Every structure is written in structure tokens, then in C-alpha cells.
Amino acid sequence: MHIKNIQGEHKFFGSMTVGPKGQVVIPASARKELGLDTGATLLVFETPFGEGLFLLKADALEQVLAMMSKRLAQFEQVLGEHKVAGGSKEKEK
Numbered sequence: 001m002h003i004k005n006i007q008g009e010h011k012f013f014g015s016m017t018v019g020p021k022g023q024v025v026i027p028a029s030a031r032k033e034l035g036l037d038t039g040a041t042l043l044v045f046e047t048p049f050g051e052g053l054f055l056l057k058a059d060a061l062e063q064v065l066a067m068m069s070k071r072l073a074q075f076e077q078v079l080g081e082h083k084v085a086g087g088s089k090e091k092e093k
Contacts, residue, residue, distance in 0.1 A: 026055075 013030035026036060034057070036042070041058040 011033075013033075014027040016024040016026065018024055030036070036057070042055045043058055043061060045054050045056065046052075047054060
């Protein structure tokens with residue numbers, strides 16, 4: 001099956017059928033491209049309107065959270081510097 005980009009970055013890999021035990025098989029092309037090997041942990045989220053699910057590799061979420069944590073620390077530092085600078089200006093008045 002040819003994988004076609006839809007609206008830029010999103011790809012359609014195919015379809016999955018829910019089996020009698022609630023299991024699905026992720027299309028081979030998706031597993032290969034996304035590096036989903038046996039034993040990979042996927043997190044399952046409900047879509048915003050409750051019409052479906054989306055899957056996210058757990059290690060990808062860990063990377064995003066680590067990056068956000070780093071950025072938050074940088075933001076807190078800048079905010080702290082701003083408060084110190086603002087406090088010294090208030091004393092000058």
C-alpha cells in the first residue's frame with residue numbers, strides 16, 4: 001500500500017479491525033516507519049471529541065516531557081531574573 005501524506009505531516013497507514021478480544025494489528029508499514037518493535041509500549045488516548053483513539057510511543061512521551069521540563073526550568077530562571085530586576089526598579093521610585 002502506498003503511504004500518502006494528508007495535510008502535510010499526517011500519514012495514513014491503513015486500517016485496523018478490532019478482533020473478538022479487543023485486539024488490533026498495527027499495519028506493518030506503520031510499525032516499520034515508527035520503529036514499533038515487539039514489546040514496544042504504546043499509550044492510548046481518547047481523541048478530543050471521543051470519536052476515536054490515538055496511540056503514542058511511551059518513550060516519545062518521555063522525551064517530550066523531559067524537553068518540557070528543561071524549558072520550564074529555563075522559563076523559571078528568566079522569570080526569577082525579571083522579578084529581581086523589577087523589584088530593584090520599584091525600590092528606586
